[in-house]
Amino acid sequence: MDKVLTHDAVINDLSSGMTIGIGGWGARRKPMSLIRAICQSDLKDLTLVSYGGPDVGLLCAHKKVKKLIFGFVSLDMIPLEAHFRVSRQNNEIEVMELDEGMVQWGLRAAAMDLPFLPTRVGLGTDVLTHNPELKFVTSPYSDEENLVAMPALNLDVALLHVNKSDEKGNTQIVGPDPFFDELFARAATKTFISSEELVSTQELGGKEGAIFNRFERSLVTGVVHSAFGAHPTSCAPNYGFDMKHLKEYSDAAKSFEEYSSKYMNKTHEEYIDSVGGSEAIKNIPLPQF
Amino acid sequence: MSDSISLAEICISAASKAWKDDGEILATGIGLIPRIAAGLAKLTQNPDLMMTDGETYLISEPAPMGKRDVSYDQVEGYMSYSRVFDNLWGGKRHAMVTPTQIDCFGQTNISAIGDYTSPKVQLLGVRGFPGNFINHKNSIFIPNHSVKTFVNGEVDMVSGMGYKNKQLSNGKFEIKVVVTNLGVFDFNGTDNSLQLLSLHPGASVDDVKLNTGFEISISSETITPMPSEEELILIREVLDPQGIRNSIFGE
Numbered sequence: 001m002d003k004v005l006t007h008d009a010v011i012n013d014l015s016s017g018m019t020i021g022i023g024g025w026g027a028r029r030k031p032m033s034l035i036r037a038i039c040q041s042d043l044k045d046l047t048l049v050s051y052g053g054p055d056v057g058l059l060c061a062h063k064k065v066k067k068l069i070f071g072f073v074s075l076d077m078i079p080l081e082a083h084f085r086v087s088r089q090n091n092e093i094e095v096m097e098l099d100e101g102m103v104q105w106g107l108r109a110a111a112m113d114l115p116f117l118p119t120r121v122g123l124g125t126d127v128l129t130h131n132p133e134l135k136f137v138t139s140p141y142s143d144e145e146n147l148v149a150m151p152a153l154n155l156d157v158a159l160l161h162v163n164k165s166d167e168k169g170n171t172q173i174v175g176p177d178p179f180f181d182e183l184f185a186r187a188a189t190k191t192f193i194s195s196e197e198l199v200s201t202q203e204l205g206g207k208e209g210a211i212f213n214r215f216e217r218s219l220v221t222g223v224v225h226s227a228f229g230a231h232p233t234s235c236a237p238n239y240g241f242d243m244k245h246l247k248e249y250s251d252a253a254k255s256f257e258e259y260s261s262k263y264m265n266k267t268h269e270e271y272i273d274s275v276g277g278s279e280a281i282k283n284i285p286l287p288q289f
Numbered sequence: 290m291s292d293s294i295s296l297a298e299i300c301i302s303a304a305s306k307a308w309k310d311d312g313e314i315l316a317t318g319i320g321l322i323p324r325i326a327a328g329l330a331k332l333t334q335n336p337d338l339m340m341t342d343g344e345t346y347l348i349s350e351p352a353p354m355g356k357r358d359v360s361y362d363q364v365e366g367y368m369s370y371s372r373v374f375d376n377l378w379g380g381k382r383h384a385m386v387t388p389t390q391i392d393c394f395g396q397t398n399i400s401a402i403g404d405y406t407s408p409k410v411q412l413l414g415v416r417g418f419p420g421n422f423i424n425h426k427n428s429i430f431i432p433n434h435s436v437k438t439f440v441n442g443e444v445d446m447v448s449g450m451g452y453k454n455k456q457l458s459n460g461k462f463e464i465k466v467v468v469t470n471l472g473v474f475d476f477n478g479t480d481n482s483l484q485l486l487s488l489h490p491g492a493s494v495d496d497v498k499l500n501t502g503f504e505i506s507i508s509s510e511t512i513t514p515m516p517s518e519e520e521l522i523l524i525r526e527v528l529d530p531q532g533i534r535n536s537i538f539g540e
Contacts, residue, residue: 002332009385024371052414060408067427070414071414071415071416071417072413072414072415072416073414074414075414079413080411080412080413084411085344085411088401088407088408088411089407089408089409089410089411090407091406091407097414097415098415099415099416099417099418099419099420100370100374100416100417100420101374101377101378101417101419102376102419102420103421104371119460120423120424120457120458121378121420121423121424122340122419123419123423123450123457123458124419124422124423124447124450124451124453124454124457124458125415125418125419125422125447125449125450126400126405126446126447126448127415127419127448128445129447130405137460145459151309176344176345176369177344177345177370178369179368179369179371180370180371257473287346288343288357289342289343
C-alpha cells in the first residue's frame with residue numbers, strides 16, 4: 001500500500017465548492033504547504049472549518065473562501081489575523097461563528113455519523129442570533145431542558161500536518177498537543193496529510209511511537225512528504241513560529257503584492273529557500289507561552 | 290518597598306482574591322495581569338488551584354512571566370486543548386478574561402464591533418466565551434475603564450452570556466469580580482447590577498460614573514487594599530521578575 005502523493009496530486013483531488021477542514025490551532029501545526037498549493041490553484045468558493053490562523057488568512061487573501069466556520073482566527077503572538085479581518089470588514093465572506101467547543105462538537109457529531117449533538121453552549125449569546133439555522137432539542141427525560149442541537153460538521157476533505165508518517169498513512173503527531181486533528185480526520189470523507197518526515201513503518205518506533213498515532217491509517221487518503229510544511233506556523237518539537245515572517249505576512253494585509261511576489265507561486269522547495277532555507281527554520285526556537 | 294506600589298500591582302493583588310474560595314479547580318488567567326493574579330492566588334489564597342504553563346502542561350508552581358530558564362520544569366499533569374474543553378464543560382474552572390466590551394447584564398464581546406455583516410472592527414471571534422460563561426465562573430479584568438468598554442445598551446456581539454440569561458446555565462453562570470484601572474466591582478448590586486466595591490487610590494466615584502455607559506450601584510467608597518509585603522515580594526521576585534506588568538498601564 002502506497003499513499004504517497006505530490007502537492008499537485010492532492011490539489012487535483014479537490015474541487016471548487018468543497019467543505020475543507022484544516023487541522024492545527026491558530027499559528028500552530030497548520031498544513032501550510034497544502035494551503036499555499038490551494039492558493040496557487042483554480043479552486044474557489046471553498047467552505048473552511050478551522051481553528052483559524054494564517055491558513056484562513058492566506059486563503060482569504062487569495063479570494064478562495066466562500067464561507068468560514070470558525071471560533072477564532074489568530075496568529076497567537078499577533079492576536080488578530082489581518083487578512084481575515086480585511087475579508088470580514090469588507091463583507092467578502094459568509095461566516096458561521098461558533099464557540100470553539102461547538103466546533104469540536106460538530107466535528108464529533110460528524111465523526112460519529114450523528115445528525116447533531118446537544119449542548120448548552122451558545123444559549124444566551126448572539127451565536128444563535130447570527131446562525132438562525134441552529135435548532136434546539138428538548139431533553140426527553142424529566143428535566144425537559146432545552147438545548148442547542150449542534151449540527152454535524154461533515155467535511156469533504158481534511159488537511160492535516162503531522163510530524164511523521166509512513167507510506168501507508170500511519171501518522172504520528174509528537175508535539176505536546178494534538179489539537180483536534182483526529183476529529184477533522186474522522187469528520188471527513190477524505191483526509192490528506194502533509195508530513196515533516198516520511199519514514200518506514202519500522203522507523204515509527206514500535207509501541208513507544210504508537211502512543212503518538214492519533215488516528216488510524218484507514219482514515220488517511222494520501223500523504224505528502226513536506227519537510228517544514230507548517231512554516232510559518234510552528235511544528236513542535238521540530239520548530240517554532242517564524243515570528244519575523246508572520247509579522248511580514250500580517251503587514252502584507254495592507255498591500256499583498258510584495259509578499260505575494262516574494263513567497264507565492266513557488267514549489268514547496270523554492271518557498272523554503274525564499275524564507276531562509278531549511279537550516280534557518282530548524283533553528284527557530286519553540287515558543288514559550 | 291510599599292511607597293512605590295504600582296497600579297498594576299494593586300490590580301494583581303485585588304484580582305488574585307477572585308480564586309480564594311474555589312477549591313481544587315483549573316484557574317486560567319488570560320493576559321498579563323490575570324495570569325500574574327492567578328499565579329499569586331495559587332501562592333497565597335488557594336494552593337490547591339491547578340494551572341497550566343500557558344500551553345499544554347499542568348504545573349505545580351506558576352510559570353513566571355517572560356523568558357523562562359530552560360531549567361524551569363514544574364510539570365505535574367497534562368492539559369491539551371481537548372482536555373481543557375472537557376474540564377470546562379464539567380464546570381471545574383474559573384477564568385479571568387479581558388473582553389473588548391461589557392454591558393449592564395455582564396454580557397461580554399470579543400467577536401466584532403459594529404454591524405455584524407461587515408464589522409467596523411473584526412476582533413478574534415467568540416473563541417470559548419459562549420462555553421466558558423455558561424459552564425463555569427469567570428472574572429473580568431479591564432485595563433481601560435471607559436464608556437467604550439462598559440457600553441450603553443447591549444454589547445455589539447454577545448460572546449459570553451450575562452445575568453439576564455442566567456437561568457439557562459444550570460446554576461453555573463457567575464461573574465465573580467471585575468477589576469479595572471479605576472476600582473473593584475461585582476454584579477451583586479440590585480437585580481445583578483454592576484456595583485462598586487472599592488476605588489483604587491486616586492480614582493473617584495465620578496471617574497467611575499463618567500466612564501461607565503450604564504447605571505452603577507455605589508455600595509462602598511472604600512479604597513482598594515494595598516498589596517501586602519508578601520504579595521509584593523511574590524509579584525516582583527517570583528511571578529514577574531522582569532517587570533513586564535508595568536507595561537500594561539505604561540508605569
